[in-house]
Amino acid sequence: MPDPILIPFGSQLRRNMTSGVIFTVANIIASFVGYPVYLHYLGLETYGLWLMLSVVLQFSRIGILGIPEAITKLVAEESKRDNARDLERCITTALFIVCASGVLVVFGVTLFRQQLVGLLNVGLATAALALWYLPLIALLSLYIFVVELVNAVLSGLGRMDQANYIRSAGRLVMPPVSIALLAMGLGLKSLLIGNAVGYCVVHLTSIVCVRRLETIHFIRARNWDARWAARILRFGGGVTGMSLVNMFLSPFNKLMLTRYVGLEVVPIYEIGYRLSMQLRALFQMFFRALLPEFSRESAKRTSKAFKRIWHLNRHALRLILTCALPGYATLMIVATPLLQVWLGQGYVEPMSGVLRIFLLATFLSLLCVPSYYTLLGLGRVSLCLLSSLIQSGVNVAIVLGFILTRSVFSVYSVAFAVLVGMAMTSMFLIVQARRSIRVLEEQLDTPEVLEATASLG
Numbered sequence: 001m002p003d004p005i006l007i008p009f010g011s012q013l014r015r016n017m018t019s020g021v022i023f024t025v026a027n028i029i030a031s032f033v034g035y036p037v038y039l040h041y042l043g044l045e046t047y048g049l050w051l052m053l054s055v056v057l058q059f060s061r062i063g064i065l066g067i068p069e070a071i072t073k074l075v076a077e078e079s080k081r082d083n084a085r086d087l088e089r090c091i092t093t094a095l096f097i098v099c100a101s102g103v104l105v106v107f108g109v110t111l112f113r114q115q116l117v118g119l120l121n122v123g124l125a126t127a128a129l130a131l132w133y134l135p136l137i138a139l140l141s142l143y144i145f146v147v148e149l150v151n152a153v154l155s156g157l158g159r160m161d162q163a164n165y166i167r168s169a170g171r172l173v174m175p176p177v178s179i180a181l182l183a184m185g186l187g188l189k190s191l192l193i194g195n196a197v198g199y200c201v202v203h204l205t206s207i208v209c210v211r212r213l214e215t216i217h218f219i220r221a222r223n224w225d226a227r228w229a230a231r232i233l234r235f236g237g238g239v240t241g242m243s244l245v246n247m248f249l250s251p252f253n254k255l256m257l258t259r260y261v262g263l264e265v266v267p268i269y270e271i272g273y274r275l276s277m278q279l280r281a282l283f284q285m286f287f288r289a290l291l292p293e294f295s296r297e298s299a300k301r302t303s304k305a306f307k308r309i310w311h312l313n314r315h316a317l318r319l320i321l322t323c324a325l326p327g328y329a330t331l332m333i334v335a336t337p338l339l340q341v342w343l344g345q346g347y348v349e350p351m352s353g354v355l356r357i358f359l360l361a362t363f364l365s366l367l368c369v370p371s372y373y374t375l376l377g378l379g380r381v382s383l384c385l386l387s388s389l390i391q392s393g394v395n396v397a398i399v400l401g402f403i404l405t406r407s408v409f410s411v412y413s414v415a416f417a418v419l420v421g422m423a424m425t426s427m428f429l430i431v432q433a434r435r436s437i438r439v440l441e442e443q444l445d446t447p448e449v450l451e452a453t454a455s456l457g
Contacts, residue, residue: 019164026168028278032342034175035271038191039346041182048263049126050191051270053137055251064101064145066240067094068152070232075156088216091153092223094232098149102142109138126263129188136192143196147203150218154206157213163206170202245388249395249421253414256399265411268351271343272415276358279331280366283324306441309374313433316370328363332356350411357415361422368426371433378440383432387425395421 038047071094075087109116113134117127154163178194186193210216217223250273257265331338336352343351368387375383398417402409 019161019168023164023168023171024278024281026171028282030171030175031274031278034178035267036343036346037175037179037182039267039343041190042187044264044267044346044348045126045262046188048258048266049130050188051266052254052258052263053130053133055254064098064148066243067098067232068148070094071149071152072156075153084214086228087214088220089223089225090228090232091149091216091218092220093225093228094149095146095218096224097229097232098145099142102145106135106138106142109141110135133188133192140192140196140199143203144199147199147206150206150210151202153216154210154213157210159209159213162209166202166205166209169205170198173201174198242385242388245385245392249392249418252396253399253418256403256409257411257414260403260409261411265350268348268354268411269414271339271351272355272358273418275355276362279328279359280362283320283327283366284369303441306437309378310434310437313370313374317367320366320369324363324366328359332359335359354411354415357412357419361415361419364419364426365422368429371429374433375429375436378436380432380436383429383436387429387432390428391421391425393421394424 038050042050071091075090113131116134117130151163151167154160154166174194174197176194177197178190181190181193184190207218254266254269257269335355339351339355340347372384372387375381395417398420399414401407402413402417407413
């Protein structure tokens with residue numbers, strides 16, 4: 001009998017799911033290749049500066065306003081209706097919004113770059129370098145907005161597999177280009193150009209694939225539609241709220257490390273955190289198919305449907321313990337020799353200890369993934385947002401506690417804060433998923449629900 005969690009989906013959906021795993025693997029490969037070479041050519045402090053400048057890219061995503069996610073959903077709806085006119089209005093309106101938002105990001109970063117660099121608390125030479133690069137980073141952010149929008153259109157047209165393969169190709173292009181330019185002695189410019197080339201590959205290839213599926217004119221002033229703008233922003237606003245909370249955390253941790261420990265420890269944090277999060281993402285990809293299954297079951301509003309949701313939830317948790325736990329445990333054991341071989345002379349002693357803490361944190365976070373998708377499927381988006389607030393709040397409170405009490409503050413302190421935040425969030429989501437299912441089951445016998453069910457029938 002087939003595994004309940006592996007119930008067959010449509011062939012296109014299976015391809016879409018597989019492509020997501022491939023994109024995650026591409027990210028891991030790009031990081032694996034890039035980190036040791038970047039450290040070799042740039043050193044801990046200069047590469048740490050790049051990582052801090054990259055925070056601008058992360059924060060600038062606030063300006064994208066959740067529009068790629070909104071476009072994926074709305075384009076999918078309109079393409080099903082075969083309404084070419086509204087499809088173009090939707091895409092063009094979103095493009096205008098994204099460009100306007102991106103211009104504001106560029107203007108804001110350029111205007112306040114002195115204050116932004118002041119937060120880093122670095123020397124004069126490093127500060128001058130940061131001041132020169134910040135506007136360029138902001139311009140790259142604007143371009144990334146446009147690229148992600150076009151790629152989202154391709155996903156909305158039902159070819160998320162192509163969209164993910166294109167993103168994978170762009171991600172894999174970045175390290176070779178950057179490394180070649182580093183070898184030519186271009187320094188930090190190499191990483192900026194490498195990123196720009198990778199996104200250019202994604203942009204051009206996405207346009208070609210979209211045009212093969214639909215004849216879409218992306219830029220037509222007459223296609224601007226205020227009603228479409230309202231729909232796009234209304235949906236994107238909910239996504240932005242959750243993204244804001246999630247994006248705040250890692251930049252905050254890096255900023256605190258830079259100010260109170262030094263730029264040289266930022267790569268230690270970054271390598272440990274990114275490796276552990278990429279491992280988590282690799283396992284998480286297998287469970288994303290639970291969301292539509294939970295959504296369909298919850299719409300039935302029957303006791304049998306809720307029991308099935310909880311059964312799938314528990315089975316997914318057992319799969320995590322069976323498949324992911326051995327992988328995490330093995331990586332914890334071999335962390336030190338693995339990092340030494342991988343990074344070579346770039347390895348420093350705290351890296352393995354920090355990586356182990358992050359591995360434990362992300363494994364605990366992985367345990368709540370089925371519960372997270374359960375809550376989304378049940379429509380409890382507010383609880384998912386609250387879980388993000390809990391994780392960020394606990395993390396920030398612990399870090400500030402170390403600083404304000406003048407306790408010993410190091411990269412281990414920040415790793416501990418991440419561990420506690422993820423553990424509490426995981427516990428919250430698991431409890432809330434169980435509670436939500438129980439409450440919905442109890443409501444099935446109420447007169448209101450029985451009357452609503454009868455009217456639907």
